[in-house]
Amino acid sequence: MNIYVLVKRTFDTEEKITVSNGKISEDGAEFIINPYDEYAIEEAIQVRDANDGEVTVITIGGEDAEKQLRTALAMGADKAVLIDTEDDLDEMDEFTSAKIIAEYLKDKEVDLILAGNVAIDGGSGQVGPRVAELLGINYVTTITNLEISGTSVKIIRDVEGDSETIETSLPLLVTAQQGLNEPRYPSLPGIMKAKKKPLEKLELDDLDLEEDDVEAKTQTIEIYLPPQKAAGRILEGDIANQVNELVNLLKNEAKVI
Amino acid sequence: MSKKVVVLGEAREGALRNVSFEAIAAAKKISGGGEVVGVLLGDAVQSLAEEMIHYGADRVVTVEHPHLKLYTSDAFSQAFMAVYEQEKPEAIVFGHTALGKDLSPKIASKLASGLISDVTAIEGEGDAAVFIRPIFSGKAFEKVKNKDGLLFITVRPNNIAPLEHDAGRTGEVAALSVDVTNLRTIISEVIRKSTEGVDLSEAKVVVAGGRGVKSAEGFEPLQELATLLGGAIGASRGACDADYCDYSLQIGQTGKVVTPDLYIAAGISGAIQHMAGMSNSKVIVAINKDSEANIFKVADYGIVGDLFEVIPMMIEEIKKIKTN
Numbered sequence: 001m002n003i004y005v006l007v008k009r010t011f012d013t014e015e016k017i018t019v020s021n022g023k024i025s026e027d028g029a030e031f032i033i034n035p036y037d038e039y040a041i042e043e044a045i046q047v048r049d050a051n052d053g054e055v056t057v058i059t060i061g062g063e064d065a066e067k068q069l070r071t072a073l074a075m076g077a078d079k080a081v082l083i084d085t086e087d088d089l090d091e092m093d094e095f096t097s098a099k100i101i102a103e104y105l106k107d108k109e110v111d112l113i114l115a116g117n118v119a120i121d122g123g124s125g126q127v128g129p130r131v132a133e134l135l136g137i138n139y140v141t142t143i144t145n146l147e148i149s150g151t152s153v154k155i156i157r158d159v160e161g162d163s164e165t166i167e168t169s170l171p172l173l174v175t176a177q178q179g180l181n182e183p184r185y186p187s188l189p190g191i192m193k194a195k196k197k198p199l200e201k202l203e204l205d206d207l208d209l210e211e212d213d214v215e216a217k218t219q220t221i222e223i224y225l226p227p228q229k230a231a232g233r234i235l236e237g238d239i240a241n242q243v244n245e246l247v248n249l250l251k252n253e254a255k256v257i
Numbered sequence: 258m259s260k261k262v263v264v265l266g267e268a269r270e271g272a273l274r275n276v277s278f279e280a281i282a283a284a285k286k287i288s289g290g291g292e293v294v295g296v297l298l299g300d301a302v303q304s305l306a307e308e309m310i311h312y313g314a315d316r317v318v319t320v321e322h323p324h325l326k327l328y329t330s331d332a333f334s335q336a337f338m339a340v341y342e343q344e345k346p347e348a349i350v351f352g353h354t355a356l357g358k359d360l361s362p363k364i365a366s367k368l369a370s371g372l373i374s375d376v377t378a379i380e381g382e383g384d385a386a387v388f389i390r391p392i393f394s395g396k397a398f399e400k401v402k403n404k405d406g407l408l409f410i411t412v413r414p415n416n417i418a419p420l421e422h423d424a425g426r427t428g429e430v431a432a433l434s435v436d437v438t439n440l441r442t443i444i445s446e447v448i449r450k451s452t453e454g455v456d457l458s459e460a461k462v463v464v465a466g467g468r469g470v471k472s473a474e475g476f477e478p479l480q481e482l483a484t485l486l487g488g489a490i491g492a493s494r495g496a497c498d499a500d501y502c503d504y505s506l507q508i509g510q511t512g513k514v515v516t517p518d519l520y521i522a523a524g525i526s527g528a529i530q531h532m533a534g535m536s537n538s539k540v541i542v543a544i545n546k547d548s549e550a551n552i553f554k555v556a557d558y559g560i561v562g563d564l565f566e567v568i569p570m571m572i573e574e575i576k577k578i579k580t581n
Binding site for chain 2: 011013014015016017019024035036093094095098120121122123124125126127128129130132133134138139140141142144158159160161162163164165166167168169177178179216217218219220221222223224225226229231232233234235239240242243244246247249250251254256257
């Protein structure tokens with residue numbers, strides 16, 4: 001089975017965000033594999049181990065993203081592809097990313113594509129479904145369980161807390177929701193092996209894409225931090241009085257109950 | 258230039274969701290005086306059309322088909338594209354709901370358009386409209402504009418105020434017949450787990466528990482408070498990791514991002530990744546034994562104390578004011 005995983009390098013969730021010169025500052029920040037993509041990688045490895053085949057992880061980014069690809073290889077993926085757009089593109093949006101990934105995948109034999117349901121930075125959750133549509137394959141988002149037998153697929157997906165059981169078939173793209181699995185940590189032998197696994201580097205040229213083909217449809221014109229909240233009120237006195245005061249404040253001052 | 262804007266309405270348990278009315282308000286702003294056309298897709302949605310008009314839509318197009326009873330991207334995209342072909346709008350607005358998130362990228366890809374997801378505010382009107390959306394789950398914001406061509410946005414529930422309900426407004430309601438075929442997915446079962454029918458992302462009140470809740474049973478008083486306030490229950494990653502509750506309740510940078518009118522954090526310390534998911538709530542109450550807990554930094558009101566003492570007292574106090 002040919003399995004592809006779409007991954008993104010993102011800021012660690014515990015990072016504070018600062019803005020300098022109109023951009024998110026990356027100084028000293030820790031980067032990780034987008035947490036939802038980790039579920040996708042783990043699931044891909046489990047599906048491969050149960051069905052044979054190969055797991056290829058794909059990312060778009062600069063040279064720095066090689067580290068996250070090596071981590072995915074250390075977890076157990078077989079091959080990695082880094083599509084480096086740093087020299088070619090100043091601006092990208094979800095249209096851009098999806099077009100590039102679909103262009104890479106269009107002549108591959110694809111059985112299953114996995115991705116995170118959303119990246120914790122941009123937060124749009126568009127690229128997976130867009131790629132599926134460009135490839136003309138079906139997709140199911142926010143999945144919490146995946147069972148494959150032959151080309152039949154049974155999925156449980158999370159829909160705002162409810163769960164839906166879905167029957168469909170390969171080829172298919174799915175996006176991972178929390179609860180799908182417990183992503184493994186790379187083992188030491190895994191890390192050693194990962195250094196020798198193939199990591200292909202491509203640029204737009206290699207995909208026969210011109211900059212105009214992938215020009216972003218939207219433009220970010222400003223990035224800013226939310227206003228600092230003024231310090232709140234810590235209530236005082238015995239607990240019963242505090243609760244009484246709180247409920248009064250919520251009713252009469254904040255007017256939310 | 259004025260724009261014709263199409264808004265997809267969304268029903269839940271037989272009624273339109275609030276986010277649909279908020280989406281109409283967003284569409285009005287984008288339209289710059291142009292026409293706002295509501296769209297309803299389902300197996301029996303005709304009766305909901307007037308409500309969209311009462312909230313500001315100029316007219317409504319409905320597509321009814323047995324295959325549209327439950328959402329699938331195949332069926333809904335076929336129905337929506339038929340409406341698109343008929344109307345040829347200059348802009349599209351969906352709610353940023355499970356359905357909107359799933360369907361909008363497919364439609365945007367079919368139309369080779371941009372898609373500005375999860376919009377929380379709109380500055381300017383008509384062609385000058387600029388869209389504000391959270392990034393890093395609300396740790397920062399960006400202002401985005403559409404370059405040219407079709408404008409397509411999804412709006413986050415609870416952020417854009419709906420227009421005033423006007424039962425006197427009238428408009429045309431027209432049914433469009435669409436042949437929905439070739440579905441690649443079958444939904445064989447739906448299990449409703451959501452509490453009391455109040456969806457976390459749309460709830461006006463969220464009562465969330467953290468590690469301090471100590472067990473699955475510990476969530477019971479929180480649930481009681483949430484029900485009393487007509488709200489939903491949420492949790493921190495710590496509480497989910499410890500198996501006190503389902504991951505579908507997790508609020509944070511991984512998990513759901515919520516912006517209710519009132520967020521009550523009980524036994525939550527306030528890790529950065531949790532705060533990203535709730536710090537834009539309008540009013541935040543923190544209850545924690547540890548006076549140094551980070552959560553107090555974003556709280557409007559804080560009580561340093563044991564949640565198992567405080568929450569039952571709150572329930573009693575609120576019952577009192579409700580009966581008065």
